[in-house]
Amino acid sequence: MLRIIGIDPGSRMTGYGLIDTDGMHSVYLSHGVIKLSGEPLPPRLGEIFATISGLIQEHQPDVMAIEQVFVAKNPSSALKLGQARGAAICAAVYRGLSVAEYTPTRIKQAVVGTGRADKAQIQHMVQMILGLRQKPQADAADALAVALSHAHTHTTLMRQSGRGK
Template sequence: MLRILGIDPGSRVTGFGVIDSDGVRSSHVVHGTLRLEGNALPPRLGEIFSRLSEVIETYRPQVMAIEQVFVAKNPQSALKLGQARGAAICAGVSQGLEVAEYTPRTIKQAVVGSGGAEKSQVQHMVRMILNLPKEPVTDAADALAVALSHAHSGITLARIGGNLRR
């Protein structure tokens, strides 16, 4: 069994989700969101780092999977998102985690079956796959989807001893 931490980075809200997976079956451990207050970016980045470090210390994942930056219409938003990703990645790397990155399209394809899926479809499929009592909020659902994407990737199957056939 592999414990995976999925991250949906954001400078205002960062989603996280932890699952256990054998590459075929996955089970929910925990999920949530980090709501970041204040206008100054540096303290929010520090909070992402410290709060994700606490999640890592508490749940002891073996790997972190994170959503790659997409090209936003607003360059300032893209820069802030990139910095939030950096803070999250640093939290994982500082605790010895391997970090895998996935595009939003790849994540949606892995979880919903369509790279152009809507957020509501991702929420619904995450709930169904992990047998959750209700749909998680969007950012947490996206983080769980990132973890599930990693769980079903060929890298994970190979790492846990599965046979990868193409």
């Protein structure tokens, strides 16, 4: 079993999701949203680092999968998003995890089947794939989608290398 923590980074809300996968089936473990205060950016980045570091310590994932920064219309927002990603990545590396990065389009293709899926479609597919009773909040659903994307990619790479069944 491979345990994956998926991260949907944000400077106001950062989603996380944890799954186990055997290559054929993925099992839901946990999800949530780190809601960050209105404080200046440095304390929020510290909160992202500390919270994700704690989640890693608690759940012992094997790898972190994280969404890559997309080009935003507002350069300031893109910079803040990049810094939030950096805080999450630093927490993973600090805890000894490797980090896999995926574009939003690739994540949507892996989970929904189209790179132009909207938030509601992602929430619905994550709920169906993982057998959840309720739709997860959008940021948490995105994080679970990142984890599922890595599960699919990891399985494919293992099969191509001859190490998978």
